[in-house]
Amino acid sequence: MSDDNTNDLPPKDPAPLDPVATVILDQLSALPADKSAAPDDIARAYAEMRRKPSDGRDLYKRYRRAVKEQAIFLARIGRIEITRRGEPVDPDDFKGVWRMRLKR
Structure with missing residues (x-):
């Protein structure tokens, strides 16, 4: 047996991001750097992509939680x-009105 811990398998590609992410x-990439x-x-942008003719105008409210969850995920991995x-805040401990931007 060898002591070397190398794996002969190629590295796995990272899992694809959630559509909301x-x-x-x-x-965020489409915004100016300081915005x-x-x-x-x-x-709203995500809701418009998924809108059906029968959907009401407040469809975006259905996706608020998903946006927050994915924003927290992206902040934890250092993307936003x-x-x-x-001012940047801890993604695990924030309340109230918040925004997001690309990592500076």
Whole structure:
């Protein structure tokens, strides 16, 4: 037996991002570098992608929780920052009005 812990398998590709996370990154990438986005803006963009003719105008509200969960995930892995009053906050401990921006 060898003591070497190398694995002969090729490295796995990272798991694909959730569609909501992809929309967050796409929307933030489209903003100027010094701007941030409100979670409702992202939820509206995602809702418009999924809208059916029978959906009401408040469809975006259905996606608010998913946007927050994916924003927290993206902040934890270092892709975005969650901000309050323009300052980055801990993604595991924030309340109230918040925004998001690409990591600076």
